[in-house]
Amino acid sequence: MTPAPLPGIMIEAPVRMALLEDLGRAGDLTTDAIVPRDRNATTSLVARQPGIVAGLDLARTTFQLIDPSIKMRVERADGSAVAPGDVIATVSGPARGILTAERVALNFLCRLSGIATATSSVVAAVRDYKTRIVCTRKTTPGLRMIEKYAVRVGGGGNHRFGLDDAVLIKDNHVAIAGSVTEALKRAKNGVGHLVKIELEVDTLDQLREALDIGVDAVLLDNMSPATLAEAVAMVAGRAVTEASGRITPATAPPIAATGVDLISIGWLTHSVGILDIGLDFKD
Structure with missing residues (x-):
């Protein structure tokens, strides 16, 4: 049985700290220079290998702290088994915000899913x-x-x-x-x-x-x-x-x-x- 999700107040602090570390003193120089401010996009979080998903709330918080208008629709909830090519979630909204948040969101999602996957193997x-x-x-x-x-x-x-x-x-x-x-x-x-x-x-x-x-x-x-x-x-x-x-x-x-x-x-x-x-x- 999948555990109850962590309250938002418990996950916002580590996500905010990770974003501030990544944004540094000038923000996302690459994305801001290349991606038009009014460009919207639809993206997918996709599994590249089999495992157990964990950390979707942290990924969602990452995107929304960068831009509250970004939406994330979950296709495979925490605790789900995934295979290569499976879409875990769809993320849509301003392309700048999605790209700026991408690495931190993936860092949390990949790390926590790795822990869940390893734990599942021993269980x-x-x-x-x-x-x-x-x-x-x-x-x-x-x-x-x-x-x-x-x-x-x-x-x-x-x-x-x-x-x-x-x-x-x-x-x-x-x-x-x-x-x-x-x-x-x-x-x-x-x-x-x-x-x-x-x-x-x-x-x-x-x-x-x-x-x-x-x-x-x-x-x-x-x-x-x-x-x-x-x-x-x-x-x-x-x-x-x-x-x-x-x-x-x-x-x-x-x-x-x-x-x-x-x-x-x-x-x-x-x-x-x-x-x-x-x-x-x-x-």
């Missing part, structure tokens, strides 16, 4: 298991909320949005605290009763120690499927189990088969490729 790989695919905080600075939206469009879920969502105790926190037990005790004493606490563990001994103290979730980092299965059995439903560590569509199924609740994947947002989408003039 499909584990569809026979209960495991959910989630992203991480390894996002492009300033674009976290829209990149995490694209993960949801691809069928995945979201981990923390920021440091204030929940407690996630990692290896460096444990090292400074001196032990898993001490780190967990400090966390429990330092946050409110509604805040969830997750602990990253590298070994079954650490996991055993965490379960003795009590924890809401455990991040089982870089464990083999055999060790993960043992960890899931040890947890026995007392905490949410999450596997992480360079997981791909090929390695995800045997990890999901261990019974882990979540698989978290950083590359879905930090290094995924774009979905190639172009803007073609119809007249």
Whole structure:
């Protein structure tokens, strides 16, 4: 099911920032010199490769911030699967505005569709298991909320949005605290009763120690499927189990088969490729 669209107020700021970066100090010198002010055009956003569409609201906002009279009619909504040659949307209005907004609109649309497509591929790989695919905080600075939206469009879920969502105790926190037990005790004493606490563990001994103290979730980092299965059995439903560590569509199924609740994947947002989408003039 496609997630609810982000409110306009949440997407306008990143779009406005991207446009100001592109327009610089003098605007679109090329288009303003070549395209007559009264020239109108009808164009199509067209998929060049198969994938999942995400980011159409950002594309629409980009065009309309440049010229409110530009209209965009969506043919393939966010979450739709597209093939090469499919028309995703039709954009019509003043040609100057369309050309000026083109690159920023495509940057958002291609990037977010790439994230949705990659997420969909991993989700499909584990569809026979209960495991959910989630992203991480390894996002492009300033674009976290829209990149995490694209993960949801691809069928995945979201981990923390920021440091204030929940407690996630990692290896460096444990090292400074001196032990898993001490780190967990400090966390429990330092946050409110509604805040969830997750602990990253590298070994079954650490996991055993965490379960003795009590924890809401455990991040089982870089464990083999055999060790993960043992960890899931040890947890026995007392905490949410999450596997992480360079997981791909090929390695995800045997990890999901261990019974882990979540698989978290950083590359879905930090290094995924774009979905190639172009803007073609119809007249």
